[in-house]
Amino acid sequence: xxxxxxxxxxxxxxxxxxxxxxxxxxxxxxxxxxxxxxxxxxxxxxxxxxxxxxxxxxxxxxxxxxxxxxxxxxxxxxxxxxxxxxxxxxxxxxxxxxxxxxxxxxxxxxxxxxxxxxxxxxxxxxxxxxxxxxxxxxxxxxxxxxxxxxxxxxxxxxxxxxxxxxxxxxxxx
Numbered sequence: 001x002x003x004x005x006x007x008x009x010x011x012x013x014x015x016x017x018x019x020x021x022x023x024x025x026x027x028x029x030x031x032x033x034x035x036x037x038x039x040x041x042x043x044x045x046x047x048x049x050x051x052x053x054x055x056x057x058x059x060x061x062x063x064x065x066x067x068x069x070x071x072x073x074x075x076x077x078x079x080x081x082x083x084x085x086x087x088x089x090x091x092x093x094x095x096x097x098x099x100x101x102x103x104x105x106x107x108x109x110x111x112x113x114x115x116x117x118x119x120x121x122x123x124x125x126x127x128x129x130x131x132x133x134x135x136x137x138x139x140x141x142x143x144x145x146x147x148x149x150x151x152x153x154x155x156x157x158x159x160x161x162x163x164x165x166x167x168x169x170x171x172x173x
Contacts, residue, residue, distance in 0.1 A: 020047070026055035035067035039074020042087070042095035075099075081109035085173035088113020089120075112171045119164050119171075126157045126164075133157075 021034065038047050048071075051062050077083065079098035084106040087094050094110040133154045140147040 020050035021054045023058055026051075026058055026060045029060065029063065031063040031066035032070035034062075035070025035072075036074040037070075038067075039071040039097075040077045041074070042078045042097055044095070044097060045071065079106060081105055082173060084109040085113040085116075089116050091117045109173065112173065115171055116168055119168050123161050123164050126161050130154055130157050 025034065034051065035048070045068075048062055048064060048067050051067070055062060075097060078095075079102070081102075084094045088110040091114070093114070094106055098106055133150045137147060137150055137154075140150070
């Protein structure tokens, strides 16, 4: 009986975690603020359907008009070049929700952010290799060819990281 209860509770928890809103948020019904958060997060306009599904379970329907007003205000914060760059810098492509007016500028800023992200990934990989080299060097005696090769590789990686940092500075927003 206890195992069955645990399985049921786990199932309820999993289903609850899939909901876009909590029961409390549905009852509070601050649809303008919910819409603002969705717009600011760059979610698609159809995301309100997720809220409707979550809230309909307790007999509440979203106020679509209030949600849309908030959503449009949130998009204003999402659809700016600085935010597009930040999204790219975090490794994300800009969601296709922005008005057509400045899409080229937004896409360019997002591409620069994605480039920055790729450079950062390369720097981390180089750093990890440098740490591995440092660990390996502690086991290799001075004067051995392997040590000389690892020291040279470490120097090259450090120089590469300097070059990559300079490249990042050029594309900074």
